[in-house]
Amino acid sequence: MLYSDIADVFDRLEGTSSRLEMTSIFSDFFKGLDPGSLRKIVYLSQGRLHPDFYNAELGMADKLVLRAISFTAGVSESKMDELWKKEGDPGKIAETLMKNRKQASLFSEPLTLEKVLKNLTMIESAEGRDSQDKKMKLLSNLLMDSNPVEARYLCRIVTGRMRIGAGSMTILDALAEAFGTKEDRPDIERGFNITCDLGFVAETLAIGGVEAVKKMKVTVGNPIKVMLAERLPSISLIMDRMGGRCAMEFKYDGIRVQAHIDRDSVKLYSRRLEDMTSNFPDIAAELRKQCRAERAIIEGECVAIDKDGNMLPFQNVTHRRKKHGMDQAVEDYPVKIFMFDILSVDDEDMTLRPLGERRSKLNETFGLSDMIQLTTMEVVNSPEEGEDFFNRALGKKCEGIMAKSLSQESVYRAGSRGFLWIKYKKDYEEALTDSFDLVVVGAFHGRGKRAGKYGALLMAAFDDESGKYCTVCKLGTGFDDAFLAGMPDMLDEYLSETHPSTVDAEMIPDVWFLPTVILEVVAAEISLSPIHTAAKSIMKDNAGLGLRFPRFTGRVREDKGPEECTTVNEIISMFEMQAQNKA
DNA sequence: GTACCTCGTCCAC
């Protein structure tokens, strides 16, 4: 099969923003494919070579792809750099350079799907000495034989950013249209949610039709798409939405784990279905010990604790995400798991049962211990009770709460975000959270749909002692299109050719500004930062303070001069306050 | 050759 046929379809998809049209483009294309190719093409259309959970990556992203393009087209690194800043998309750059080249290579053969897959697979498996060069040349080898459109999507497949506007949900629509009817769509989606393998679902449909997909079962050992929660900005809105009554649960600040217990083997999967068994061997063993069923799938949150069993901030549990020296990490960073759901017990699918039933099943299936606990959960009947519960959650160092519907329809909706579960954190309510007035000291060029604009800003607080502006975060979300478009007008008059002497920064932006413009920023919390310079080495050696989940509130503080912005001292006291509240 | 640092990539949130 010719790769150009596939690239042309991607090109047509990118040309429309209508999901209905994308669906029919995909579905027409799918119908003509043999099942094996279909499977591979479905992966490619998502910028992948395998399903999400596949345990190997290409190890090639923007920078390495740019190197491959520059090697292929014979363009200097500095020219590449300039193009990268302007275009914000390696695919576009490759396309343009392929258009401009004088002559396609003389003996070039048309690229086939097989050839593309072969090289991509080799890129994936290259490792060790000179592997970066090898990866680069394997991609270059493909680009050499590409026409401009083919080159665009080769680069995008490798970086995993297809930018065709069609994600897995659109593919599922198309699969239903191609191999079934609209009524089959829920069954097909469920097939995806319990296998997590879009290509496999496509292949199964093409071979055995909807009947074959309906036969797919929740299986211990195969990760299931996790259920996600919607957000709402206040407890009372949540209670309205829930019809005045719901279950509330502490929302722990750790890593979500889906545990598959099967006789003597236990597998742990992350939210994005990566295998994390080796990272929490203690949890895996203890779950087996406490599980009274032969087989089960449960979900919980793994949280780091101190020696007294008190919960620690998120940063601690991330030390468990390592490959080497796990034994030491298990000792140094003890954890607990708080279980909150059960998806299967002894081969009985629990996902379609209502929440209450699942919770009782969870209770009766597991014994508890220091390491294995249940999330704190209560039935809440009014906003006041909800507020009270929320405050108790914060007191226990939780991030906030999850509200869960108690209706009979409250099933485990694998793979979807909906109002059956609603999360609430303190920083969702602006009145409850501290905001920061930070000065813009630099900017980064945007990528993709922000190409040619500033994609993010470098933000700083004022340090009265040194008289310098110290960085605390980048800021790249909360901007609407108008603000994004107006940024150059607002900022460019303060452009500085060099790193301003008044700015203390280790992170180097694409452009510098003289500290002038102040924006209001909210964040979830303040964390120790290895890169930001505010309060450097004051709280901890070689660490500064940074913001977690920073976003723009939409307010430009034109009323304030730069020296009136939030100070480093204020951030230090907020950080101390935050640590105190949690102790 | 080794020890250490930087850069890029990936993934948890």
Next chain:
DNA sequence: GTCCGACGTATTCGG
């Protein structure tokens, strides 16, 4: 993780 915008569909409004 947060956030914004486009689309599609359901619901309400107005002639």
Next chain:
DNA sequence: CCGAATACGTCGGACGTGGACGAGGTAC
């Protein structure tokens, strides 16, 4: 009563901090 306007949910794609790790470079 029907077409137009509005409201709402879904989906996709921008962007954030921080830790770990592998590759590659450099200094000794």
